[in-house]
Amino acid sequence: MSSGADGSGGALEIAERALSRASGGEAEAVVLTEHSGFARYAGSEVHQPTLIENVEVQLRLVRDGRAGVATTNRTDADGLDRLARRAAEVLASASEDPDLPPLAPPAHYPEVDGYDEETAALGADGQAGLAAAAIAASGDLDLYGYFTSGVCETAIASSTGLRASQRTTDATCLALAAGDGASGYAVRTAWRAAEIDPAAVAAEAVAKAARTRGAQGAEPARYRAVLEPYAIAELLYYFSFDTFNGLGLLEERSYFSGRIGERVFDAKVTLVDDALDQRGLPSAFDFEGTPKERVVLVEDGVVRGPVWDRATAARAGLESTGHALPASSRAFGAIPTAVALAPGEAESVDQLAELVGDGIYVTRVHYLGVVDPRAGVITGMTRDGTFRIRDGKVAEPLVNLRFTVSMPDLLADVPGLTRETWLVNQSDFYDERWAYAYRSPAIATGCFNVTGAGSGPGL
Amino acid sequence: VRDACAAGLDAAVGAGATYADARAVVRRSQSVATKNGRVDTLTDAETEGIGVRVLVGGAWGFACDRRLSAEGARDAALRATTFAAAAGSRRARALVPLEPRSGTYRTPIERDPFSVSLADKVELCLRAEAALRHPDVKVAQAFVRALGERKLFLSSDGAEIDQEIVECGAGIDAMAVGEGLFQVRSYPSQHSGASAQAGWEYVESLGLEREAPRVAEQASALLRADACPPGTTTVVIDAEQMQLQVHESVGHPTELDRIYGTEAAYAGTSFLQPDDLDSLRYGSEHMNITADATTAGGLGTFAFDDEGVPASRDAVVAEGVLRGFLASRETAARLGHGAGGSMRADGWARMPLVRMTNLHLEPGSGSLEELLSEVDEGLFLETNRSWSIDDKRLNFQFGTQVAWEIKGGRLGRMLRDATYTGVTPVFWGSLDRVAGPEEWRMHGLTNCGKGQPGQHAHVSHGASPARFRNVQVGVKA
Numbered sequence: 001m002s003s004g005a006d007g008s009g010g011a012l013e014i015a016e017r018a019l020s021r022a023s024g025g026e027a028e029a030v031v032l033t034e035h036s037g038f039a040r041y042a043g044s045e046v047h048q049p050t051l052i053e054n055v056e057v058q059l060r061l062v063r064d065g066r067a068g069v070a071t072t073n074r075t076d077a078d079g080l081d082r083l084a085r086r087a088a089e090v091l092a093s094a095s096e097d098p099d100l101p102p103l104a105p106p107a108h109y110p111e112v113d114g115y116d117e118e119t120a121a122l123g124a125d126g127q128a129g130l131a132a133a134a135i136a137a138s139g140d141l142d143l144y145g146y147f148t149s150g151v152c153e154t155a156i157a158s159s160t161g162l163r164a165s166q167r168t169t170d171a172t173c174l175a176l177a178a179g180d181g182a183s184g185y186a187v188r189t190a191w192r193a194a195e196i197d198p199a200a201v202a203a204e205a206v207a208k209a210a211r212t213r214g215a216q217g218a219e220p221a222r223y224r225a226v227l228e229p230y231a232i233a234e235l236l237y238y239f240s241f242d243t244f245n246g247l248g249l250l251e252e253r254s255y256f257s258g259r260i261g262e263r264v265f266d267a268k269v270t271l272v273d274d275a276l277d278q279r280g281l282p283s284a285f286d287f288e289g290t291p292k293e294r295v296v297l298v299e300d301g302v303v304r305g306p307v308w309d310r311a312t313a314a315r316a317g318l319e320s321t322g323h324a325l326p327a328s329s330r331a332f333g334a335i336p337t338a339v340a341l342a343p344g345e346a347e348s349v350d351q352l353a354e355l356v357g358d359g360i361y362v363t364r365v366h367y368l369g370v371v372d373p374r375a376g377v378i379t380g381m382t383r384d385g386t387f388r389i390r391d392g393k394v395a396e397p398l399v400n401l402r403f404t405v406s407m408p409d410l411l412a413d414v415p416g417l418t419r420e421t422w423l424v425n426q427s428d429f430y431d432e433r434w435a436y437a438y439r440s441p442a443i444a445t446g447c448f449n450v451t452g453a454g455s456g457p458g459l
Numbered sequence: 460v461r462d463a464c465a466a467g468l469d470a471a472v473g474a475g476a477t478y479a480d481a482r483a484v485v486r487r488s489q490s491v492a493t494k495n496g497r498v499d500t501l502t503d504a505e506t507e508g509i510g511v512r513v514l515v516g517g518a519w520g521f522a523c524d525r526r527l528s529a530e531g532a533r534d535a536a537l538r539a540t541t542f543a544a545a546a547g548s549r550r551a552r553a554l555v556p557l558e559p560r561s562g563t564y565r566t567p568i569e570r571d572p573f574s575v576s577l578a579d580k581v582e583l584c585l586r587a588e589a590a591l592r593h594p595d596v597k598v599a600q601a602f603v604r605a606l607g608e609r610k611l612f613l614s615s616d617g618a619e620i621d622q623e624i625v626e627c628g629a630g631i632d633a634m635a636v637g638e639g640l641f642q643v644r645s646y647p648s649q650h651s652g653a654s655a656q657a658g659w660e661y662v663e664s665l666g667l668e669r670e671a672p673r674v675a676e677q678a679s680a681l682l683r684a685d686a687c688p689p690g691t692t693t694v695v696i697d698a699e700q701m702q703l704q705v706h707e708s709v710g711h712p713t714e715l716d717r718i719y720g721t722e723a724a725y726a727g728t729s730f731l732q733p734d735d736l737d738s739l740r741y742g743s744e745h746m747n748i749t750a751d752a753t754t755a756g757g758l759g760t761f762a763f764d765d766e767g768v769p770a771s772r773d774a775v776v777a778e779g780v781l782r783g784f785l786a787s788r789e790t791a792a793r794l795g796h797g798a799g800g801s802m803r804a805d806g807w808a809r810m811p812l813v814r815m816t817n818l819h820l821e822p823g824s825g826s827l828e829e830l831l832s833e834v835d836e837g838l839f840l841e842t843n844r845s846w847s848i849d850d851k852r853l854n855f856q857f858g859t860q861v862a863w864e865i866k867g868g869r870l871g872r873m874l875r876d877a878t879y880t881g882v883t884p885v886f887w888g889s890l891d892r893v894a895g896p897e898e899w900r901m902h903g904l905t906n907c908g909k910g911q912p913g914q915h916a917h918v919s920h921g922a923s924p925a926r927f928r929n930v931q932v933g934v935k936a
Contacts, residue, residue: 042721046546051522051538071504073525086503093577097497128545144724176724251598252636331500369847374641377936379856381849406936430913451934454854459728
């Protein structure tokens with residue numbers, strides 16, 4: 001069945017046509033459509049405006065414990081005929097997998113929003129105009145970043161009778177305000193573009209940048225720290241690759257390995273994945289057609305478990321939680337893309353600084369790398385707004401700092417979190433468009449390990 | 460398709476574009492992976508479309524359409540010009556003049572990878588992966604990939620270029636688990652192995668099955684190895700890790716778009732300035748880096764880049780001094796130096812960006828054994844495991860899958876969890892020897908990310924093992 005009023009039927013019709021060409025065994029057609037625009041700016045002018053129109057059709061055949069996938073972006077009769085032939089050739093080459101689960105059965109899908117006509121109607125003029133609004137608010141600093149919006153549709157039709165389609169919109173404004181020795185950062189994401197005020201996003205970046213001039217060094221040491229939502233959300237995203245991933249648990253590279261049911265984090269830490277949250281970028285089903293559900297990853301510091309797709313769940317003797325990735329990324333396992341860190345009681349980041357007393361304030365992080373997946377060790381750099389915290393107050397600006405942190409240690413000592421949470425975009429829009437975001441408060445931690453220093457803020 | 464591209468150019472110029480180019484791309488790719496005796500990935504993907512880039516009133520615009528038809532190209536051209544006009548420009552843009560060129564290029568191959576059946580590819584993976592089996596190896600996996608891309612480029616300058624690229628790649632990973640540890644060993648490199656612009660003969664030449672037992676044994680041994688201790692020491696880095704060192708700390712910082720700030724919001728900028736050319740000391744006299752879009756087998760090899768600029772081989776760093784940048788026609792004109800030649804796009808639906816082609820550390824002299832023999836105490840680091848570098852490409856930290864203690868010029872015990880960190884010009888300044896041509900190896904990687912929306916570039920790097928003094932190692936969380 002369709003997820004409801006939001007399914008336009010266009011993608012589902014293509015999926016039906018692709019499915020009709022499959023013969024023998026089970027078959028599943030997944031169609032992803034994209035109509036998007038990117039007004040990317042640098043030096044306060046749009047320099048790389050990009051408009052994309054595409055339709056991707058994936059046909060997956062399953063027979064006798066074998067599976068094969070072929071993909072095309074041709075939706076004419078010849079293109080779909082060729083797709084079916086290639087998928088059959090792929091299937092014929094597969095070896096038998098006794099644990100291969102059958103295709104997902106038909107399901108009732110939760111009603112979710114996530115589609116906005118005004119956002120869908122934004123064209124080149126509108127996108128360029130919203131980018132211009134951000135640029136106009138950057139004052140004496142130059143602005144770098146983008147405004148993007150898109151409308152996408154995901155549709156699935158399978159031989160099990162499953163029919164699902166959902167049309168979604170998304171919009172993001174990213175602002176890096178920079179000048180000589182100064183830079184600040186802000187980003188907002190929503191499925192309604194009207195909820196994003198590009199001038200306000202730029203103003204936040206400008207205000208942050210103004211505080212970063214005259215940055216000083218900091219000695220490598222283990223600090224207490226305040227991390228803005230941008231920083232902690234991205235750290236959690238990288239932590240999720242192995243630790244919140246059912247495949248990571250099966251392969252024992254997850255920090256959760258052997259720790260299900262144990263209290264390993266501060267009791268203030270609760271993490272859920274909830275793609276049904278209307279405040280995020282909601283979706284009704286995953287790329288296998290399994291309904292989305294709210295999954296508790298960590299509850300009051302106690303490990304509850306990772307997320308699963310059908311293949312990993314079958315191996316674990318469990319049910320899919322609705323976290324299958326697109327076929328092109330399926331080998332990574334099941335990764336949560338709507339993680340929310342529960343808020344705390346702090347009224348502001350200033351109150352978190354008071355809890356920290358003496359430490360480091362981090363606006364955002366850059367170029368993270370997983371050093372040790374099983375131990376949850378991640379390295380990266382701070383960027384565009386790093387400050388010293390002294391006597392409970394955010395004090396002088398610092399240069400960009402290299403950190404090498406154990407996420408379990410970072411989350412084990414949490415003096416506080418803010419009451420307010422922000423939705424932080426995590427998609428870099430590679431390959432097929434698929435926007436996703438984490439929701440997070442700012443967090444205070446007792447353990448943030450600085451291991452080096454880099455350059456100062458600014459370009 | 461040629462007529463479709465021409466129709467797109469006509470539409471763009473008719474709509475006010477002072478420059479336009481159209482790229483029609485048809486791409487086919489196959490991915491096969493097996494894991495623990497089962498097929499994990501088996502896909503055959505095709506995609507096609509036309510991307511049209513325009514310059515209107517000094518502002519760029521880009522739009523694409525999946526229809527390989529005149530109608531699709533015209534629609535893309537008109538949307539691109541509309542976006543460019545809406546975006547506007549704060550400054551005039553000049554492009555380095557380019558003689559109209561026509562030409563063709565095809566990757567020289569001995570055996571078309573798409574003529575090899577998927578069943579044979581699965582069988583190769585299963586055999587290689589079976590040879591990885593070991594009691595401590597929790598996950599054994601093998602993978603092969605093939606890509607074919609036909610690309611027709613027309614520009615309003617009169618260029619007409621037809622190129623056909625063929626790539627192949629393969630690799631194996633052994634992931635061992637025990638004692639609360641997770642360790643991995645890979646061959647020929649991590650991240651889905653290594654790739655080259657070549658036919659199936661490249662995959663066969665890798666000898667995955669032959670190397671698998673050693674890879675599995677080392678993954679297992681890492682579970683019992685001591686952790687790399689922290690300190691400052693001499694390191695000898697193998698050719699595989701050197702490719703990433705070159706990529707991250709020389710390739711990206713010498714991209715002129717980063718230097719001019721146009722990548723600031725995502726990948727970052729550079730510690731280099733335009734006027735550093737011919738004056739900045741990047742490293743020691745042993746450091747010679749070449750950008751070479753003509754290297755046989757390189758993933759960044761072509762006859763013309765995605766602006767129609769002919770391929771060339773140019774010094775980027777010579778005897779430690781900065782001698783060149785990676786550039787587009789626009790950034791080269793802005794600098795007043797060079798002709799561009801490094802513009803590449805990821806398929807038909809993305810705008811070309813300044814990208815690496817093939818960037819090599821030129822060999823020095825002597826064998827790896829000679830490099831090691833001159834080290835009283837140090838580490839030999841092999842195969843990348845993790846990487847991170849700051850937005851200006853100064854402060855980096857890399858992890859390798861394995862380290863070997865060097866004592867008295869000889870390799871000693873194995874160490875796990877090795878990391879090293881440094882600051883780019885200081886680190887390259889500590890380079891005191893590069894091994895010779897006989898040790899030089901080229902690795903191709905397919906996951907170089909850049910741009911918004913994101914693009915993956917396929918690039919190759921050649922290097923010999925190299926030795927650096929006074930390097931900080933063993934960074935702990």
